[in-house]
Amino acid sequence: MERCHLMAGLRQAFAHRLQARMRRGLLLLAAMTALLLVGCGSLPRINPDLAMRPSHPIRVEGAYGPLSNQQSKAILARLKLGADDTHIFERHLALVQEMGGSPLVVGNKVELLLDGPATYASMFAAINAATDNINLETYILEPDEIGQSLVDTLLVKQRTGVQVNLLYDSVGSLSTPKAFFQPLLDAGVHVLEYNPVDPLKARKDWALNERDHRKLLVVDGKIAYVGGINISSVYSAGSFGSPFARSRKARHTQDGPTWRDTHLRIEGPVVADFQKLFMSTWEQQKGDALNGRQYFPQLGNKGREVVRAIGSSPGDPYSLMYVTLISAINSAESQVYLTNAYFLPDPQLLTALKDAAARGVDVRLLLPGKSDSDLVLYASRSFYRELLSSGIRVYERQDALLHSKTAMIDGVWSTVGSTNLDWRSRLNNQEIDAVILGQDFGNRMQAMFEQDLQASRQITLDAWENRSLLSRLKETGARLWARLL
Structure with missing residues (x-):
């Protein structure tokens, strides 16, 4: 799904979003340059x-x-x-x-989450229990059943006084229409698009090939979720061998294959470091100032990890x-x-x-x-x-x-x-x-x-x-x- 999103995103970015704003020759040159740069990067020799x-x-x-x-x-x-x-x-x-x-x-407690059903159940429970702030960073946010459920849940929290801040990748979520985010914006949610595919909207030097592939949720600065799971209904069914898997009949009647993925739920002092990583990307992308909330509360020991x-x-x-x-x-x-x-x-x-x-x-x-x-x-x-x-x-x-x-x-x-x-x-x-x-x-x-x-x-x-x-x-x-x- 991620590779399909990336390739489709590049094609759509060229064919639909950028074509109306730049001459075709410049656009193709920029695209080729971006792709060629992948092969020009070097990795450090490691001692x-x-x-x-x-x-x-x-x-x-x-x-x-x-x-x-x-x-x-x-x-x-x-x-x-x-x-x-x-x-x-x-x-x-x-x-x-x-x-x-x-x-x-x-002093941290780390819970291993297998597959989408267990991860979404845990994430939604944490979001529903939030009292001050919710920071979500994701590569893909699909306008499907899971995506809509997430938006609805975030809207409820925003309207009850919890500040929600959402950062999504422009290419990973390219198929998600801007109208999907409008209710969040209208409710006061801070929504930020990472590295827009439209160079006229870029907040720094335009680099189409640089993407935000992170999946991070931090709730009240106290609970962090990290792993490989995007916001998409492809994760709705668990894989074989997962204690959270649906029935065999349900797995075979859904569209497409079941997805096997892994996520973490983390409590404890290290959550502050994950929060700092979110804040750093938000600031680098020139998002609205995130003030007036307890993003870094005092965190006590929660476990032995x-x-x-x-x-x-x-x-x-x-x-x-x-x-x-x-x-x-x-x-x-x-x-x-x-x-x-x-x-x-x-x-x-x-x-x-x-x-x-x-x-x-x-x-x-x-x-x-x-x-x-x-x-x-x-x-x-x-x-x-x-x-x-x-x-x-x-x-x-x-x-x-x-x-x-x-x-x-x-x-x-x-x-x-x-x-x-x-x-x-x-x-x-x-x-x-x-x-x-x-x-x-x-x-x-x-x-x-x-x-x-x-x-x-x-x-x-x-x-x-x-x-x-x-x-x-x-x-x-x-x-x-x-x-x-």
């Missing part, structure tokens, strides 16, 4: 020693700001008591700190989430379990995965068996032979359209968010992810991964070598477009 011992004591933050060295050590010691291998936990803890950016934050909020932006020197993931893979000692919707690795990621497998690490990739973009699907499969020959296990989800972006490494390092393992996420998109450290959450991530494997088919090297000539030709052709997808 594999980043995950070794930190150069200074590990420091974390809590509900009341930075903790002293003594407090930090005490908390980390308690966390390590629950880990099977304290060395692995300490190694990944040091890694996350050394990467820079936002701090490690203790150590969490870091990671926001990546095309304006940064490199994708912080990408660098963090590569470094975690380079540090892996036992497991690397990756689930991703759009797998188009660059040489650094391929090398990291193959080197991990060569060290004896159990490297498994869970990828889509069907996709909303055949071009991406075949381009992704063009890497299979190289991966399988290196001892990496590859699985394809069979009964649902896989859209998750998650990872679990060594049982103690986990991430859920919006970042795909493709060139667009690495170089052109605003992305948002949560890194969670600890074995308790790692166990939940592993259980989810194993549950997905039960509905997946393992791809073996022997079987892959015997695939059809037509499939090989499709993969070779699609691979040529990998940097533009």
